Amino acid sequence: MKALVLIAADTPPTIQEIPDPVARDGEVVVDIAAGALNHRDVWIMKGKYPGIRYPAVLGSDGAGWLDGKPVLLNPSLQWGDNPAAQSKDYHILGLPTQGTFATRVAVPRANVLEAPAHLSMEQAAAIPLAGLTAYRALFSRAELRAGERVLISGIGGGVALFAFQFALAVGAEVYVTSGSDEKIGKAMEMGAKGGANYRKEEWVRQLKTEAGGFEVVIDSAAGPGFPDLISLLQPAGRIVLYGGTQGAIPSLNPQQIFWRQINIMGSTMGHADEFADMIAFIDQHRIVPVVDAVFPLSEGPAAFDRMAKGLQFGKIVLQIDES
Numbered sequence: 001m002k003a004l005v006l007i008a009a010d011t012p013p014t015i016q017e018i019p020d021p022v023a024r025d026g027e028v029v030v031d032i033a034a035g036a037l038n039h040r041d042v043w044i045m046k047g048k049y050p051g052i053r054y055p056a057v058l059g060s061d062g063a064g065w066l067d068g069k070p071v072l073l074n075p076s077l078q079w080g081d082n083p084a085a086q087s088k089d090y091h092i093l094g095l096p097t098q099g100t101f102a103t104r105v106a107v108p109r110a111n112v113l114e115a116p117a118h119l120s121m122e123q124a125a126a127i128p129l130a131g132l133t134a135y136r137a138l139f140s141r142a143e144l145r146a147g148e149r150v151l152i153s154g155i156g157g158g159v160a161l162f163a164f165q166f167a168l169a170v171g172a173e174v175y176v177t178s179g180s181d182e183k184i185g186k187a188m189e190m191g192a193k194g195g196a197n198y199r200k201e202e203w204v205r206q207l208k209t210e211a212g213g214f215e216v217v218i219d220s221a222a223g224p225g226f227p228d229l230i231s232l233l234q235p236a237g238r239i240v241l242y243g244g245t246q247g248a249i250p251s252l253n254p255q256q257i258f259w260r261q262i263n264i265m266g267s268t269m270g271h272a273d274e275f276a277d278m279i280a281f282i283d284q285h286r287i288v289p290v291v292d293a294v295f296p297l298s299e300g301p302a303a304f305d306r307m308a309k310g311l312q313f314g315k316i317v318l319q320i321d322e323s
Helices: 041-044 122-123 129-140 159-171 181-188 202-213 225-232 256-260 272-285 297-308
Strands: 001-005 014-017 027-036 063-065 069-073 104-108 112-114 148-150 175-177 194-197 214-219 232-243 262-268 291-298 315-319
Touching: 014 297, 027 122, 027 129, 041 181, 041 297, 063 122, 063 129, 069 122, 112 272, 122 291, 122 315, 129 214, 129 232, 148 159, 148 202, 148 315, 159 175, 159 181, 159 272, 175 181, 175 202, 181 194, 194 202, 214 225, 225 232, 225 256, 256 315, 291 297, 297 315
Parallel strands: 148 175, 148 214, 175 194, 214 232, 232 262, 291 315
Antiparallel strands: 001 014, 027 063, 027 104, 027 315, 063 069, 069 112
16 A cells, blocks of 8 residues: 655655555554644654654544545544543554554554544544644633633644634634734634734733733643743633643743632643544534645645645645555
8 A cells, every 4th residue: 555654854754655554453444535744743754753663654633434434533542541641551643553644544443433424534634633632622621611712822733723613613702823914814714803923022912902811721832932821811711731832931930820820731632532522523513624735645745844834724634545
């Protein structure tokens, strides 16, 4: 079968012929129609991820066919019995196990769910990792409620956009940040109440003027700007951090946190029940994932390049095809 194979760090993956996967006990082999990129794939390509083994077939997101039915893959493997946190054996589809950037993939039968009927294969493939991360961060961790004001940083990324769409679906007032005025404009067209460009000096003051403060903040950046997000929270506000693209947080004022009863929470992926609930939520609200671009598998390196440059607004999808 054909697969997009990574053979070394800082080298674009290439199309290769590899053996078909063989299902072990409890597994099935799914014919993949489409897979989607995540920043995780780019970090692995750059060699900046633990436990990399070469050659590697990446891809955590996938939609395809099993027994003639359209299905979606849950990329969370071996979460464990504690819904509050993953086990030490937890890992994500695409490393160290073969991922979805291939014609076929073997996965546990329990990780295969029916795809929402209102979505194309490309749209369905955009859901798994980003949708699950957003759902857990927004509902299991932050416990977002209708009418609350939520700020989502870095709009345009996959998780941020799912959090945005999910929050709108439950009746929250949603604001966004981005380093791109164009991306903020697109979010406004989709229903954002407001937004601010964090590259501009007055972005914090602008959001305070527009919103007055937020009950919930969803962030993937951390870094030097994290204390500004804390300052935008209302007393007893909740901030959920699911990534750290801007690195370590250099300084936090503890008085700002304890005196205002601020809750800081971390979140990573999610367990099987959350994945099923997330798919049901998407089905119920007829949510359509935002797809930025679709590339054939043969143009995988171009898809990786687009994500690495941060050009996307939505998910970048690969069409998996043997022809």
